[in-house]
Amino acid sequence: MNVVVGQSGGPTSVINASLAGVFVGAKQAGAKKIYGMQNGIQGFLQEKFIRLDEVLTEEKVELLKRTPACYLGSCRYKLKPAEKDGSDYQKIFAILAKYQIDCFLYIGGNDSMDTVAKLSAYGKKIGSPVRFVGVPKTIDNDLMITDHTPGYGSAAKFVATAMKELVCDSTIYDLYSVTIVEIMGRNAGWLTAASALAKDEDCEGVDMICLPETPFTLDEFIGRVAALLKEKKSLVIAVSEGVKLPDGRYVCELASEASEDVFGHKNLTGTASFLASVCAKELKTKTRAIELSTLQRCAAHIASLTDVNEAFEVGRYALNAAVSGQSCVAGVLIRDNDSPYICRAGVAPVDEIANFEKTVPLGWIDRENWSLREQFLVYARPLIMGELAHTYENGLPKHISK
């Protein structure tokens, strides 16, 4: 049995833990050759493979779990519908046959699950024996079916840790000030909602949380900030990059023209700085805009142990599903209990996961107080628990070498 595995889309802190899970699963299942495709399906089409079974020692697997982003490289390559242009599909199945691949594992987000669905469908049509299984990942936590996505817990832990530290930082002066922190999330506010986790006995938490799920007018926003400033001097506000106006436009569209990426997603930027400038103008108060930026998806040094372990398990489970003959499915996480937290890996039809966005349930959002309800905290808290012991070399977390 031979396996090929690839990574695609934007990175997370634990996408390599899923790769480690696939690899270890494949070894345990007795795979002969385990190929890693470099730069996802794009590298696959050029037969750019590395033999993972030849390079990954046990020690390297441990470092892999601690290394952010994609060890194998990534791509943003969208397969055209087979009925419109079958050339990529013919090439892919020829390569699969050439290398005698039995299981094709693809780690990625919505767009990558779409690739798995298309290849499965094409394979079924031509009677190919190859199994195609997806391994979901995204910091956005916006995939259907799965309780949550590998990658979310670590991003949420980074966000909550950073917010806790930023609350410390922002409240030291006896002055009126508004700090607005921009957090990733186009249409789903899961990651921004994680800022609610900062509140604890030792932290007063953030003062307002603004999600794409609950649009607001600038007047509503300013009104709430002004009201809070009557109660306390220093405010910290968490905003999703994708917060929206009631008319459906992104708030940041008021500031700048938005461009689109190859998947038709709008590139959002400057939401926090726009809202900060509005506060400065309307309320004559000191403001600061902070973007947590790329570290949200790569701060592996503060990864959640729960997330790392789950990412690994979903990868291993997906591999075993493929070995046992399943195809057109993707790994999912199934929560059996909140407290104590019990969660296990499984699979679900990839079509049901791909191309839909799961947003924060409106019932979990306290719109009036611009905050999250207890249901969200019960859901999210277990996902950030635990820390992975890192090896530090020369004062820095050690990663896997290429």
Place this chain on the structure above:
Amino acid sequence: MNVVVGQSGGPTSVINASLAGVFVGAKQAGAKKIYGMQNGIQGFLQEKFIRLDEVLTEEKVELLKRTPACYLGSCRYKLKPAEKDGSDYQKIFAILAKYQIDCFLYIGGNDSMDTVAKLSAYGKKIGSPVRFVGVPKTIDNDLMITDHTPGYGSAAKFVATAMKELVCDSTIYDLYSVTIVEIMGRNAGWLTAASALAKDEDCEGVDMICLPETPFTLDEFIGRVAALLKEKKSLVIAVSEGVKLPDGRYVCELASEASEDVFGHKNLTGTASFLASVCAKELKTKTRAIELSTLQRCAAHIASLTDVNEAFEVGRYALNAAVSGQSCVAGVLIRDNDSPYICRAGVAPVDEIANFEKTVPLGWIDRENWSLREQFLVYARPLIMGELAHTYENGLPKHISK
């Protein structure tokens, strides 16, 4: 003997470790009352004190060392020269007498050392027995006399860790791209230089480092980027917020009008996004601008143990200097050896530390290759060594409660 201690200026991850050092030193020296001034000299003038000896237990001292920013609150209050307006001075010395203070410890940066110098001079003039001692802190590492400043090591460790993770993140696509990361530092490039520490066996490191010490033209910058893009596809570039043009202007002044804070410092912003937009326009390449922003000074979760311990020791040494009768001095760090790294606390005249900026020696900068020489690495590497064990509660680093 009674002690008062305050914090002032912008925070660092370890300014509370210095407070812990002053407090523990004062306890050990047999101080009766240990006052903390809330919001620095501004709160002092309003007699806003908390009795640290009554609130800080041993466990709380440990949490204090792990909590970023200023436990006592901070201020940006500049004393006017006494000869121009003596009212603040009269009030301060009246309060010192009222509370029978013997030692006045002030933790802060350049401007705070200026406050210590002014109070010492005034006290000497009026024959006050109170000793005034400064405890330096700044992530900028730009103070004179001291080998390095408490706060720099932790900020440098965060920057180097983040750069290592961002290099992982930025190099996953088989595409031409330029990632520009903006790092704090107006006129001294110490913190940006710390990005050089990311390079190791497991990390190719950043491709260009741009410091305020070595001005450049936009043509030189673009020329270097273009040359590097001929050798590799994904570049990561570290730039100080304060990088300058040969005519002395800040690069970001080309993008936007700069405003000034109360100390006459220019507010810098948007250096990375400006340089990214120039790259996008001139080289037609995908670019991304990232600001590491406020986390540089408050990411206590990845603080350097060396820095925490040194901040504590400088605080304790400064307290003991005050107890033993010294005034108008500030704590410093004296390095006896690079490898093995041997460093101890001491004091130096506060006037020699205040109001000067120490920049990166030009001989340590490889201007031609836009990188740092071995001398810098030998200097900086010991400062980021070691990690402080944090207590995690509900998945997040625990801080001291107010």
